[in-house]
Amino acid sequence: MHNDILIINSTILPLSHNEPELIQNGFISIRDGAISGLGPMADLPDSSLAEKIIDASGHLVMPGLVNTHTHAPMTLFRGMADDLPLMTWLNEHIFPAEAKNVNREMVYWCSKLAAAEMILAGTTTVADGYFLEDSVAEAFADCGLRSVVAQGVIDFPAPGVPDPAQNVAMAAQFIDRWQGRNNLITPAIFCHSPYTCSPVTLKRAKEMARLKNCMLFIHLAETRTEAEQIQEHHNTTPVRYLDSLGILDKDTICVHCVWLEEEEIEILAKSGAKVSTCPQSNMKLGSGIAPLKKMLAAGISVGLGTDGCASNNTLDIFSEMDLCAKIHKVKDLDPTALPAKAILEMATIGGASALGLAGEIGSLSPGKKADIIMLDLMQPHLQPFYHPDLLVYAASGADVSTVIINGKLVMQDRQILTFDADQAMAKVRKLAEGL
Amino acid sequence: MHNDILIINSTILPLSHNEPELIQNGFISIRDGAISGLGPMADLPDSSLAEKIIDASGHLVMPGLVNTHTHAPMTLFRGMADDLPLMTWLNEHIFPAEAKNVNREMVYWCSKLAAAEMILAGTTTVADGYFLEDSVAEAFADCGLRSVVAQGVIDFPAPGVPDPAQNVAMAAQFIDRWQGRNNLITPAIFCHSPYTCSPVTLKRAKEMARLKNCMLFIHLAETRTEAEQIQEHHNTTPVRYLDSLGILDKDTICVHCVWLEEEEIEILAKSGAKVSTCPQSNMKLGSGIAPLKKMLAAGISVGLGTDGCASNNTLDIFSEMDLCAKIHKVKDLDPTALPAKAILEMATIGGASALGLAGEIGSLSPGKKADIIMLDLMQPHLQPFYHPDLLVYAASGADVSTVIINGKLVMQDRQILTFDADQAMAKVRKLAEGL
Numbered sequence: 029m030h031n032d033i034l035i036i037n038s039t040i041l042p043l044s045h046n047e048p049e050l051i052q053n054g055f056i057s058i059r060d061g062a063i064s065g066l067g068p069m070a071d072l073p074d075s076s077l078a079e080k081i082i083d084a085s086g087h088l089v090m091p092g093l094v095n096t097h098t099h100a101p102m103t104l105f106r107g108m109a110d111d112l113p114l115m116t117w118l119n120e121h122i123f124p125a126e127a128k129n130v131n132r133e134m135v136y137w138c139s140k141l142a143a144a145e146m147i148l149a150g151t152t153t154v155a156d157g158y159f160l161e162d163s164v165a166e167a168f169a170d171c172g173l174r175s176v177v178a179q180g181v182i183d184f185p186a187p188g189v190p191d192p193a194q195n196v197a198m199a200a201q202f203i204d205r206w207q208g209r210n211n212l213i214t215p216a217i218f219c220h221s222p223y224t225c226s227p228v229t230l231k232r233a234k235e236m237a238r239l240k241n242c243m244l245f246i247h248l249a250e251t252r253t254e255a256e257q258i259q260e261h262h263n264t265t266p267v268r269y270l271d272s273l274g275i276l277d278k279d280t281i282c283v284h285c286v287w288l289e290e291e292e293i294e295i296l297a298k299s300g301a302k303v304s305t306c307p308q309s310n311m312k313l314g315s316g317i318a319p320l321k322k323m324l325a326a327g328i329s330v331g332l333g334t335d336g337c338a339s340n341n342t343l344d345i346f347s348e349m350d351l352c353a354k355i356h357k358v359k360d361l362d363p364t365a366l367p368a369k370a371i372l373e374m375a376t377i378g379g380a381s382a383l384g385l386a387g388e389i390g391s392l393s394p395g396k397k398a399d400i401i402m403l404d405l406m407q408p409h410l411q412p413f414y415h416p417d418l419l420v421y422a423a424s425g426a427d428v429s430t431v432i433i434n435g436k437l438v439m440q441d442r443q444i445l446t447f448d449a450d451q452a453m454a455k456v457r458k459l460a461e462g463l
Numbered sequence: 464m465h466n467d468i469l470i471i472n473s474t475i476l477p478l479s480h481n482e483p484e485l486i487q488n489g490f491i492s493i494r495d496g497a498i499s500g501l502g503p504m505a506d507l508p509d510s511s512l513a514e515k516i517i518d519a520s521g522h523l524v525m526p527g528l529v530n531t532h533t534h535a536p537m538t539l540f541r542g543m544a545d546d547l548p549l550m551t552w553l554n555e556h557i558f559p560a561e562a563k564n565v566n567r568e569m570v571y572w573c574s575k576l577a578a579a580e581m582i583l584a585g586t587t588t589v590a591d592g593y594f595l596e597d598s599v600a601e602a603f604a605d606c607g608l609r610s611v612v613a614q615g616v617i618d619f620p621a622p623g624v625p626d627p628a629q630n631v632a633m634a635a636q637f638i639d640r641w642q643g644r645n646n647l648i649t650p651a652i653f654c655h656s657p658y659t660c661s662p663v664t665l666k667r668a669k670e671m672a673r674l675k676n677c678m679l680f681i682h683l684a685e686t687r688t689e690a691e692q693i694q695e696h697h698n699t700t701p702v703r704y705l706d707s708l709g710i711l712d713k714d715t716i717c718v719h720c721v722w723l724e725e726e727e728i729e730i731l732a733k734s735g736a737k738v739s740t741c742p743q744s745n746m747k748l749g750s751g752i753a754p755l756k757k758m759l760a761a762g763i764s765v766g767l768g769t770d771g772c773a774s775n776n777t778l779d780i781f782s783e784m785d786l787c788a789k790i791h792k793v794k795d796l797d798p799t800a801l802p803a804k805a806i807l808e809m810a811t812i813g814g815a816s817a818l819g820l821a822g823e824i825g826s827l828s829p830g831k832k833a834d835i836i837m838l839d840l841m842q843p844h845l846q847p848f849y850h851p852d853l854l855v856y857a858a859s860g861a862d863v864s865t866v867i868i869n870g871k872l873v874m875q876d877r878q879i880l881t882f883d884a885d886q887a888m889a890k891v892r893k894l895a896e897g898l
Binding site for chain 2: 103104106107108110111112113114117141142144145148149252308310311312313314315316317340341342343344347350351353354355357358360361362363364365367368406407408409411412413414415417418421422424425426427449450452453456457459460
């Protein structure tokens with residue numbers, strides 16, 4: 029049997045219910061973009077041939093990580109303005125910087141920088157939401173990064189959408205341009221929030237998403253101020269408000285969900301809506317701590333998100349895992365809260381489920397797309413390695429040595445192979461000088 | 464003027480009140496273990512010669528980081544038992560593993576592994592507390608790591624101290640063996656806690672520390688359970704209890720200080736006692752969040768600590784900075800709480816002050832010891848680089864390329880030069896197999 033890539037001598041963490049928890053000395057074979065086989069080295073078929081053999085001795089092989097929420101072009105604003113009150117940060121720094129600097133070239137190169145950062149940190153699938161999203165999609169396609177790219181909808185003039193009355197129509201055109209065009213790219217719609225989109229816009233966007241059979245993302249219940257605003261203007265709470273508009277269903281991803289009442293968790297669960305939790309952003313902006321344990325207990329499908337670089341300030345799902353595990357333990361004063369296994373699942377198969385991609389990615393088993401990362405375990409901070417839980421509490425993106433997306437080698441020995449990351453850094457530095 | 468090392472073309476963050484905030488294109492010269500000069504490249508004396516010249520283009524140079532609390536030998540227990548209730552974790556996993564495995568060889572090699580990890584992550588000074596501390600000191604001395612090494616005192620039989628009646632006497636002998644022996648090593652005493660040491664032991668240990676002119680470390684007010692125990696047995700609170708015993712003065716470092724009443728913060732401040740805050744450990748064990756803002760506002764000298772590998776699970780002060788900044792923002796729902804600059808100071812000059820070493824290390828200015836690290840900024844997650852705050856919110860230990868301690872090149876281009884880190888990893892893996 030001829031394979032494209034054969035990984036041998038590896039510790040494998042499949043994170044799949046169909047496979048053992050850990051395969052100590054195993055192989056994975058890849059053909060036509062998918063996993064064609066995996067198991068202990070003893071079971072490697074004699075006839076296994078491959079174009080490329082990777083010896084993974086001393087490495088751990090696991091599914092690529094899934095980032096369920098970011099704004100990739102905001103790498104330009106990474107560290108531009110930290111430690112400020114939320115409204116000062118937004119109104120005096122982020123919004124003016126966006127108004128002045130966001131154009132197709134900026135979006136393309138800053139998304140490429142984000143892609144470099146994410147690939148170097150082991151993320152193989154990302155859900156992005158921004159404006160001029162065509163340029164995000166082009167950048168990710170050029171990088172070989174799997175993505176759900178969501179065109180922004182907001183009731184203000186926005187980059188590429190000068191007339192807000194056209195916001196949903198332009199999102200629909202974006203979807204038409206990208207549906208079926210590239211098997212790594214899934215287009216979607218990103219409504220900014222329930223306080224920046226009118227009820228009419230929200231309903232029209234969701235109708236369009238249903239018509240086009242695509243997902244709808246929306247920031248929801250991020251801050252106490254937002255909850256107070258919804259109360260003031262609509263006399264209800266954020267989740268109830270969206271529910272009353274018919275926005276919540278299995279193809280809606282609600283991002284943040286920090287300020288939820290108990291009953292709203294039930295409403296979300298019943299609706300089938302998915303959640304993207306972004307703990308680092310919620311912490312850095314002082315927004316709050318999401319009721320994650322309760323959401324998971326209610327059966328809600330939750331993925332991890334980094335949010336944009338202006339509020340994190342990195343796109344490293346490993347550090348997001350570590351911090352997510354720890355913040356919920358201290359919140360409940362309970363070291364058993366959200367164990368590492370649950371966190372690893374959120375960062376892989378959980379995120380894939382939230383994005384509607386669980387049939388294709390998020391775990392390692394034959395037939396699934398080959399989105400695979402390798403970590404170098406032979407480093408002082410990862411020794412001894414008793415258990416995969418250490419990936420949550422000790423690993424960082426910098427430990428990822430090799431990344432395969434859709435069966436293609438995208439990074440090997442920390443060298444990105446599909447594009448010129450130095451060029452992206454240089455372009456963004458140039459843009460930053462003009463800020 | 465002849466120097467040992469000359470670093471050129473560097474972005475320099477001195478973190479010293481005597482120097483500018485950032486020197487954009489600068490030099491640092493090093494002679495006889497100390498900084499002999501620093502400034503803009505334009506001011507580099509023509510006559511500057513050096514044995515070794517390091518071109519730091521694309522790098523940032525800053526003071527080495529200070530870790531004010533760890534238990535280095537516990538690298539052996541990294542990830543051995545996570546996500547368990549505190550008492551199960553201690554009584555069924557950590558204490559039995561320590562009873563069975565802690566001996567001189569284990570302490571030496573596991574401390575060497577810890578040293579490798581810390582050096583690779585930019586830590587140049589560490590305060591350690593454990594038993595058989597001679598072997599910790601030997602390991603750190605062999606690695607060229609600056610340290611305050613504190614011999615454990617506890618009222619139970621302990622490794623190397625089978626008779627608890629001898630605990631303070633053996634700590635005194637340890638101090639005698641190490642005082643003045645190696646200019647990188649400062650011996651001290653580490654009383655485990657107010658609930659594992661009797662009032663008599665605490666008083667005798669502090670008297671001995673005064674007699675020997677050395678520091679006393681003690682875990683204090685870490686958990687609610689501890690506060691309740693002190694209330695039950697001594698009818699007071701942890702800080703008041705230590706204060707009543709005369710334990711608190713400028714040479715006492717109180718570790719954790721999570722469960723403090725407002726008045727206890729005042730008592731600590733008035734006593735001159737120092738604090739080591741270990742936010743990741745406090746989060747992972749579900750202990751709580753220290754009132755750090757109030758302690759700093761009261762003028763208490765606070766340093767950052769990682770705690771041991773069993774409860775973190777790494778020794779990376781960069782991730783400790785990031786998490787410390789974020790946890791206090793979300794605790795107060797205030798994004799301006801504990802700004803990055805305050806965090807950078809805690810990790811450098813603040814930690815040095817807490818350890819009584821502020822005259823020697825913790826910032827870059829002529830005359831200070833040359834404890835210096837270089838970070839590679841030419842990486843996607845550190846671009847653009849508008850401001851040093853990014854070091855808190857985006858950098859990790861893996862970004863450190865070069866480490867100089869006491870004027871000696873300890874690591875260059877991520878290769879440790881002073882000892883064999885692979886040997887330490889192999890030794891600890893062997894020990895781990897026997898667990």
